[in-house]
Amino acid sequence: MRLRTLLAAAFAGLALTLTLAGALAVQHLAAERLRARIGDDLAGLAGQIRTLLDTTMHERLSDMQVLSSVAAGAAPGGAAQRAWIKALHAAAPTYAWIGFADRDGTVRAATGGLLEGRSVAERPWFREALKGPYAGDVHEAVLLARLLPPDANGEPLRFVDVAAPLRDEAGTVVGVVGGHLSWAWADRVAASVLAAAAARAPQATALVLGQDGTVLLGPPGLRGTRLPEHPDRLPTGAREGYSRETWADGRTFLVGASRSAGVGAYAGLGWTVLVLEPADTAFAPARRLSLEIAAGGAAFAVLFALIGWWAAGRIAEPVLALSRTAESITNLDAVPDEALRPRGCAEVRTLAGALTALLARLRERDRALAAANRTLEDAIAARTRDLAQSRAFLENILRTSPDCIKVLDGDGHLTFINDRGLCLLELDTPQAVMGCRFDSLLPPESRPAFEEAVREARTGRTAEVTLFCPGARGTPKWWDIAVAPLPDPGGPDRLLVVSREVTRQHEQAEALRLARDLAELAQARAENASRAKTEFVAMMSHEIRTPLNAIKGFADLLAADRALSPTQRRYAEIASAASQSLRVIVDDVLDFAKIEAGQITLEPVAFALPRLVEDAVAVMRHTAEAKGLALAVEIDPAVTPWRRGDDSRLRQVLLNFLGNAVKFTAQGRIAVSVRPGRRAESVRVAVSDTGVGIPADRLGRLFQTFSQADGSVARRYGGTGLGLAIAKRLIELMGGRVGVESREGEGSTFWFEVDLPREAAPAAATAEAEPARSGPARPARLLLADDLAINLELARVVLERAGYTVDVVDSGEAAVAAVLGGEYDLVLIDVQMPGMDGLAATRAIRALDHPARNVPIIAMSANVLPEQVALYRAAGMNDHVGKPFAWKDLYATIERWLPDVVAARAAG
DSSP: OOHHHHHHHHHHHHHHHHHHHHHHHHHHHHHHHHHHHHHHHHHHHHHHHHHHHHHHHHHHHHHHHHHHHHTTTOOTTOHHHHHHHHHHHHHOTTEEEEEEEETTSBEEEEGGGTTTTOBOTTSHHHHHHTTSOEEEEEEOOHHHHHHSOOOTTSOOOOEEEEEEEEEOTTSOEEEEEEEEEETHHHHHHHHHHHHHTTTTOTTOEEEEEOTTSBEEESOTTTTTOBOOOOTTTSOTTOSEEEEEEEOTTSOEEEEEEEEOOOBTTBOOOOOEEEEEEEHHHHTHHHHHHHHHHHHHHHHHHHHHHHHHHHHHHHHHHHHHHHHHHHHTOOOGGGOOGGGGOOOSSHHHHHHHHHHHHHHHHHHHHHHHHHHHHHHHHHHHHHHHHHHHHHHHHHHHHHHHOSSEEEEEOTTSBEEEEOHHHHHHTTOSOGGGTTTSBGGGGSOGGGHHHHHHHHHHHTTTSOEEEEEEOOOTTOOOOEEEEEEEEEOOTTSSOEEEEEEEEOHHHHHHHHHHHHHHHHHHHHHHHHHHHHHHHHHHHHHHHHHHHHHHHHHHHHHHHHHTOTTSOHHHHHHHHHHHHHHHHHHHHHHHHHHHHHHHTTOOOOOOEEEEHHHHHHHHHHHHHHHHHHTTOEEEEEEOTTSOSEEEEOHHHHHHHHHHHHHHHHHTOSSSEEEEEEEEOSSTTEEEEEEEEOSSOOOGGGGGGTTSTTOOSOHHHHHHHOOOSOHHHHHHHHHHHTTOEEEEEEETTTEEEEEEEEEOOBOOOOSSOSOOOOOOOOOOSSOOEEEEEOSOHHHHHHHHHHHHHTTOEEEEESSHHHHHHHHHHSOOSEEEEESOOSSSOHHHHHHHHHTOSSGGGGSOEEEEESOOOHHHHHHHHHHTOOEEEESSOOHHHHHHHHHHHSHHHHHHHHHO
16 A cells, blocks of 8 residues: 555545534533433422322311311301311312311311211221321212212312311310322322423323332332332432333333422322433434534534545655665665655654664665574584483383373373383283273273273372273282373373382282281270170179178078077178178179279278278278287378379278288287388388288289189188289389288288378368267158069068068069159169169159159169169169168168158258
């Protein structure tokens, strides 16, 4: 294209563009302003209608208030009221009906006598006007409509109500004056306003909406329908506005809106007046203005384009001459400088000088490009050698790698595999698998896992999976496979798959897992065996204790009978002592079973260590003195008396040491010593005797299970060999240690050392005895429940010897019934009974809606394990006495829970 043509086109295009852009801008601005003015005009029409409606409603409400004022004191239904009605009709023809009603709602005087004598007490305008001036919204008055002439268009008659209270001279409401305005009045108001604006809004239509959007005034097809609220119609806080709306029938309107706000005392009924006109009609002036502006802009654009064409010719002529000179240049070095010497205006000379300088720079650039080309060729040659070396290095890595390396295309087909991979897959040549889908080499069960790894790799992450894939010859093999993306700028991304055979590691892991499973199975069997042993021991303990209770109980009763001969009493005492020994053996077996099962739980409490030692010594003192043995206690003053620990287990260990000392000492003395241990908080307790002693080669067997220093010991002294083993386990459970020092024929010293943290002495450092029974107002009455007759007979005899009144039952059901039927101070109940057992009976008693639900309940059972006793307390039992029971323990437990003792303890 020639320069002149180019410049002319540029000037013409620029002129056209600028002129048209300006014309469009002016057109848009003018049209928008005209549209805004048209919208404001419609909003103003809506405001005029709204103002006329509000003003008229205010005037009519004022009419009622004035009529109420002037009619005060006038006779109901009199001539004065009728005259005022007639005068108001003449002044305001908008009234369809005016009437006076008394306090009961009976119409006394009305327009044309309509509704006189009828009651309007239920009408809203009457009820509300009793409270104060009232204006009611548009409605249909069915009763009044029957009495008035029908509408000319067949439309139902609708009215607006205004009313005010009638008051007497004292201010008391004696009636109501009310008026019904014909809603046709609003039609006339809207029509008058639109008629005045017909020249500028020829197709405008007025609507009046109620508070809920219902059309109260408008075309017949819209009356009674509900129009949705448009967000742009009335901005928040604005009383007038306009919006462009497309209605459900597809028509688009320009809508002016004005919201009623009342006038004076009339607060308004929430009406919204809409004046709407089809958008095409409303915006017709704006379209005409736009067309006129566009036509003027086009004329100016053509004029400016012609001027630009002429100016371009004048500017381009010198430049064209210079361009013809430049076209003759074919070889930079062959162009003489004189050929570019310009002739003409200053601008052309400047351009020629610039062209000369450019020619010089182009010659210099050609020489630089030639040198750079030679340098680039050298660099490409060096880079080619480097790439060849890198390729050789990479091929060497792939050839010597111990892993199977493969490359897959975007569809999962094999495009590369190294030599090691062929060997591991037991393939002879790559052609056997090249182009195949790699997952086809996998067994069916391994394919889902590999496909999941491929999907993860396509997200940009490296996926790892372990799969089973036999070789081509069927050799079972396991593989660790890593799948990673290989981005390829020239095509779809590929995948790098690196596989390492881990068959040996997998077999080792499987062997390890199998060994672990076998170990867990063995542990579970051992735990089940231990649990079964514990349950068996507990069951056997119960089964042994139950008859043992009868044996020891009746032996004690015989021994206490004064009618027995000395020989008979001795026999009874021997039987009682034997049963007590059997009980100790059962207790030892139970304790050892609990220790073996890990069910021993220490319960540390604050206790007085000297008191614990004295109590244990007191238990054994009678037996020691019966053998003629002296029993002494030595407590180092440096030992802090109050300590924290499991006092019951410490007492058990100390009683075991004392029992052994008394058992194996025929003459001499037994001493208990308490001294500080090796650590700050530890205490060392030792029991020394002058008994038979233990040979040095047998000391190591003492603390072993079911073991004694000599097999003859069990025959001479009895025992199971469990006591010391239990003592050792208990002390070790407390974090302490136990030991023995002995010389055969001289005696032994058994000791233990354990950490017992110091405790501050309680406020009352001396133990107070339980309050003794001072003699109740009546003998204590007890209920005894047991399914075994022998147990019932034994317990009843023992209890009656102590002065208690005893009733007996043989089942849980009978125990519940007896508690309801009699007043008992305490209930003794066996736990294991057929039908309703002791636990169920206790729960039933505690659930009674009867004062007897609070009776103390004591369990009597051969089940004495801690977890079993905890179940008794959880069921609602207060205490527990184990079988076989000692009389003093049974008496002490009963006395502790008798109601007057409990009440005295609570009061103290």
